[in-house]
Amino acid sequence: MLDVHLPGLNLKNPVMPASGCFAFGAEYGDLYDLNELGAVIIKAATLEPRFGNPTPRVAETAAGMLNAIGLQNPGVDKIIRQELPRFEKLDVPVIANIAGSEMEDYIKTAEKISEQTVVHALELNISCPNVKHGGIAFGTVPEVAAELTRKVKSVSKKPVYVKLSPNVTDIVAMAKAVEEAGADGLSMINTLLGMRIDLKTQRPVLSNLTGGLSGPAIKPVAIRMIYEVSQKVSIPIIGMGGIQNADDVIEYFLAGASAVAVGTANFVDPFICPKIIKELPKKLKAMGISDINELIGRSWKHV
Amino acid sequence: MRQESMQVIKHGEIADQIFEMKLQGELVCEITEPGQFVHILVDGASHSIAPLLRRPISISSANTSEKTMTLIYRGGGLGTGLLSKTAVGQSVDVLGPLGHGFPVMEAARGGHALIIGGGVGVPPLYGLSQALKEREIKVTHILGFRSAKDVFYQQAFEELGQTFIMTEDGTCGLKGRVTDVLGQLDFDIAYACGPLPMLRALENQITEKPLYLSLEQRMGCGIGACMACVAHTTDPNDSKGYRRVCSDGPVFKAREVELC
Numbered sequence: 008m009l010d011v012h013l014p015g016l017n018l019k020n021p022v023m024p025a026s027g028c029f030a031f032g033a034e035y036g037d038l039y040d041l042n043e044l045g046a047v048i049i050k051a052a053t054l055e056p057r058f059g060n061p062t063p064r065v066a067e068t069a070a071g072m073l074n075a076i077g078l079q080n081p082g083v084d085k086i087i088r089q090e091l092p093r094f095e096k097l098d099v100p101v102i103a104n105i106a107g108s109e110m111e112d113y114i115k116t117a118e119k120i121s122e123q124t125v126v127h128a129l130e131l132n133i134s135c136p137n138v139k140h141g142g143i144a145f146g147t148v149p150e151v152a153a154e155l156t157r158k159v160k161s162v163s164k165k166p167v168y169v170k171l172s173p174n175v176t177d178i179v180a181m182a183k184a185v186e187e188a189g190a191d192g193l194s195m196i197n198t199l200l201g202m203r204i205d206l207k208t209q210r211p212v213l214s215n216l217t218g219g220l221s222g223p224a225i226k227p228v229a230i231r232m233i234y235e236v237s238q239k240v241s242i243p244i245i246g247m248g249g250i251q252n253a254d255d256v257i258e259y260f261l262a263g264a265s266a267v268a269v270g271t272a273n274f275v276d277p278f279i280c281p282k283i284i285k286e287l288p289k290k291l292k293a294m295g296i297s298d299i300n301e302l303i304g305r306s307w308k309h310v
Numbered sequence: 311m312r313q314e315s316m317q318v319i320k321h322g323e324i325a326d327q328i329f330e331m332k333l334q335g336e337l338v339c340e341i342t343e344p345g346q347f348v349h350i351l352v353d354g355a356s357h358s359i360a361p362l363l364r365r366p367i368s369i370s371s372a373n374t375s376e377k378t379m380t381l382i383y384r385g386g387g388l389g390t391g392l393l394s395k396t397a398v399g400q401s402v403d404v405l406g407p408l409g410h411g412f413p414v415m416e417a418a419r420g421g422h423a424l425i426i427g428g429g430v431g432v433p434p435l436y437g438l439s440q441a442l443k444e445r446e447i448k449v450t451h452i453l454g455f456r457s458a459k460d461v462f463y464q465q466a467f468e469e470l471g472q473t474f475i476m477t478e479d480g481t482c483g484l485k486g487r488v489t490d491v492l493g494q495l496d497f498d499i500a501y502a503c504g505p506l507p508m509l510r511a512l513e514n515q516i517t518e519k520p521l522y523l524s525l526e527q528r529m530g531c532g533i534g535a536c537m538a539c540v541a542h543t544t545d546p547n548d549s550k551g552y553r554r555v556c557s558d559g560p561v562f563k564a565r566e567v568e569l570c
Contacts, residue, residue: 030535065538
C-alpha cells in the first residue's frame with residue numbers, strides 16, 4: 008500500500024526526514040527504530056568541514072521558522088568514517104545530501120560519498136540560502152544548475168536527485184534544465200529566503216541576517232511548484248515543505264510528488280515521521296485507495 | 311527522554327511575570343541532574359501552529375517520589391504567555407528531560423559551593439542547591455534581580471543557606487550586581503546561571519576555582535540534531551570545535567565554550 012519505487016530507492020513507505028533536520032540519524036535513532044522510515048536524507052556533506060554561521064541561527068515566525076545554520080558538518084571524509092557505519096546494520100536507504108562552494112567541491116564530494124554501499128542516492132543541494140558562496144547561485148540559473156547536474160552525474164555511482172530552490176521566478180525552467188542534464192529525480196522545495204527583525208534591538212534576529220523559511224507557512228508554495236513541475240517533467244519528485252501529518256502527505260501526492268520529506272515538524276514532535284507512517288494507511292483506506300502511487304498528480308490529472 | 315502529556319497540579323505567578331508550574335508524570339523519574347531542561351509544546355493538544363516550536367524551560371526542582379517537577383519561567387512571550395494561562399488539571403506536552411545539568415559530584419562532601427544566579431537564570435539553581443545540601447555541602451547563594459517586584463524564592467533559598475539578594479535599584483537586598491559581593495566570599499566550587507554579561511564577568515573573576523555555567527540559546531529540536539544552538543569551543547584544537555547547548559550542555563565548565 009505504501010511502498011514506492013524510485014530511481015535507486017525501493018522504499019517501504021514514502022516518508023523520510025528531510026536533510027538538515029535529522030543530522031545523521033544518531034539522535035532520532037535513540038528515540039525510535041530508524042527502520043520504520045522510508046529513507047533518511049542525511050545532513051549536507053561538504054568536501055571540507057564547516058562550522059556554519061554564528062548564532063542566533065534560528066528564529067520562529069508565524070507558522071514557520073527561519074534557519075541559517077550554514078551547512079555545519081564535519082566534512083565528507085568524517086561523515087563516511089563516523090556517521091555512515093550507523094546505517095550498515097539498518098535496513099533503511101540513505102540519501103546523501105551534498106553541497107559545495109565550487110563545482111569541484113560538489114564533484115569530489117559526490118565521487119566519495121556515492122561509492123558508499125549504504126548510500127542509495129544523492130540529493131544535490133543547489134539551493135541552500137545560507138552560505139555566502141555557491142549553494143543558491145547554482146540553484147537560480149538554469150544553465151549553471153544543468154552544468155553542475157551533468158558533472159555530478161558523470162561521477163556519481165548512484166542516482167542523483169536535484170534539490171530545487173523556490174527562490175526563482177520560473178521553477179519549471181529550473182526543473183527542465185536539470186532533467187535534461189540527467190537528473191534522476193527532484194527534491195522540492197528548499198527553504199524560502201526570509202528575514203525577521205527584532206523590535207527591541209531594531210536589527211535582524213539572525214546573525215546571518217537572512218535565513219531559510221520552513222514549516223507549514225511554506226506548504227502552499229511547495230504544493231503549487233510541484234503541481235506545475237510534475238506536469239512538465241517525467242522524473243519523480245520528493246516533495247517537502249511544512250508537512251505535519253498524513254493529510255499533508257496525501258496533498259503532496261495529489262500535487263504530483265512520489266515521496267515526501269518531513270523537516271521542521273521533527274523539531275515540534277520528534278516522533279512525527281513514524282506517527283505519519285502509521286496514520287497514512289488509515290487515511291488511504293478511508294479514501295478507498297489501495298496503493299499510494301495511485302494518488303500521484305491526481306489534482307492535475309482530474310483537470 | 312520521553313514525550314509525555316503531563317498534568318498541571320499547581321500554577322501561579324510568583325513575581326512580576328514569573329510563573330511557577332508544577333507538573334506530574336513519569337518523565338520526572340528520568341531526571342538525573344539539576345540543571346536539565348524540558349521542551350514544552352504550548353497548547354500541544356490543539357495542534358495549533360502558533361507558536362510552532364517547543365519552548366525550552368529549565369527544571370527548577372523535582373520530587374521523584376511524588377513524580378512532580380517544578381518549572382519557573384518568565385511569561386509574556388507568544389509561547390510563554392499562552393503557557394501561563396494553562397489551568398490546574400490541564401495537561402502540557404513535555405519532551406524531556408533534556409541535556410546535561412550541573413555536576414553535583416564535583417563538589418567535595420563537606421565543601422562550600424557558591425551558587426550565583428541572575429533573573430530567570432535563578433530557577434535551576436534551586437534544585438542544584440537542594441542536591442548539594444543533601445550531599446552535606448555548604449551552599450551560599452548570590453541572586454541578582456532587576457527590582458523587588460522581580461524577586462522570587464528568596465525564603466526558599468535562605469532555608470538552604472546564606473543568601474544575598476542583589477537588585478539593580480536596591481529595592482530588595484543590596485543594591486548592585488552579583489559580582490559586587492563575590493570578593494568577600496570563600497568557597498571551593500561555583501555554579502552559575504544567568505544573562506551572558508553576568509556569566510562573562512564570573513568567568514573573568516573566578517579563575518582559580520572550578521566554575522560551571524548554564525547557558526541559554528535559541529533552540530530548534532532540543533535533542534542535538536538541528537545544530538541551531540551551537541557554541542564554539544575555546545580550545546582551537548578541540549576535535550569538533552563546537553558544543554551543542556541543548557545536548558552537550560546547557561551546563562559547561564567555565565571557558566570550555568565561547569560566551570557569545
